[in-house]
Amino acid sequence: MSSATSETDAAPAEPVVFRWHEAEVVAVEAITPSVKSVRLRCAIAGRQRAGQHVDVRLTAADGYRASRSYSVASPPDGTGTLELMIEGLADGEVSGWFFADAAIGDRVELRGPIGGSFSWDGPDGGPLLLAAGGSGIVPLLAMLRRRAQVAPEIPAALIYSVRTRAEAIALTELESRDREETNFTLVLRTTREGEGGRIDADAVEAALARTGAPGKVFICGSNRFVSPTADLIVSAGVPPGLVRTERFGE
Numbered sequence: 001m002s003s004a005t006s007e008t009d010a011a012p013a014e015p016v017v018f019r020w021h022e023a024e025v026v027a028v029e030a031i032t033p034s035v036k037s038v039r040l041r042c043a044i045a046g047r048q049r050a051g052q053h054v055d056v057r058l059t060a061a062d063g064y065r066a067s068r069s070y071s072v073a074s075p076p077d078g079t080g081t082l083e084l085m086i087e088g089l090a091d092g093e094v095s096g097w098f099f100a101d102a103a104i105g106d107r108v109e110l111r112g113p114i115g116g117s118f119s120w121d122g123p124d125g126g127p128l129l130l131a132a133g134g135s136g137i138v139p140l141l142a143m144l145r146r147r148a149q150v151a152p153e154i155p156a157a158l159i160y161s162v163r164t165r166a167e168a169i170a171l172t173e174l175e176s177r178d179r180e181e182t183n184f185t186l187v188l189r190t191t192r193e194g195e196g197g198r199i200d201a202d203a204v205e206a207a208l209a210r211t212g213a214p215g216k217v218f219i220c221g222s223n224r225f226v227s228p229t230a231d232l233i234v235s236a237g238v239p240p241g242l243v244r245t246e247r248f249g250e
């Protein structure tokens, strides 16, 4: 699923969350060979719940506009900025611009935050069972960062599937959380190197061994990742009604 749209006209008056706000790029950093972290200063920063996304709109010199959805990687942090993590896709209209061209001082537009049901905050409780494929880690990373800020006692486990370790987003942060946060476990599976293979019943069992019966389950990634992973988690005895999913693409 993608909420991608191309637009030629300005939107009419809409509720506040759907209004476009100017945003300025304040930092750009390559965090894997194909993903860049982009930090934006914007009036809507700080309003997000962990897991929500924003729509980003680019406008070309000739007035052509394109917008895409991107999850917010940062929890509210009082900086007036928010962090996106964008995978540069070959021929990608919007991700290609962010990956190849975006620079400090550039201006784009944002609206949101969007996505109430795929979001989490401390009072929602846990334990948290999270599963991500590739760039699907971004909203779940925001949840782990939020948990560390407000509720580190809540048990949490992340099952993360990537092709190679080099392609894993925020791996240093996740491995350090795994070492230092007593209530958190990272179950990493690499599909193109090492012995790990794809996510399977063993990976789910390893995660559940840390969380016990989860109170919240969030799964994010491509369609091909989300459906089989949800099936594995439900087969392990987790009630289907607990499972929230978000799909980034095919």
Ligand SMILES: Cc1cc2nc3c(=O)[nH]c(=O)nc-3n(C[C@H](O)[C@H](O)[C@H](O)COP(=O)(O)OP(=O)(O)OC[C@H]3O[C@@H](n4cnc5c(N)ncnc54)[C@H](O)[C@@H]3O)c2cc1C
Binding pocket: 001, 002, 003, 004, 053, 068, 069, 070, 071, 072, 085, 086, 087, 088, 089, 090, 091, 092, 093, 094, 095, 096, 135, 138, 139, 246, 247, 248, 249, 250
């Ligand atoms: C709720 C939500 C949150 C998202 N969060 C993130 C995020 O945090 N980080 C991130 O990098 N992306 C995220 N995405 C995906 C993002 O919205 C775009 O779909 C993606 O960046 C491609 O846009 P594009 O303009 O670069 O490519 P397009 O010009 O739309 O397409 C270029 C080519 O890439 C293919 N393609 C399109 N989307 C994808 C995809 N997601 N995966 C693989 N191939 C694709 C198309 O079929 C086409 O061949 C999210 C999507 C949704 C719906």
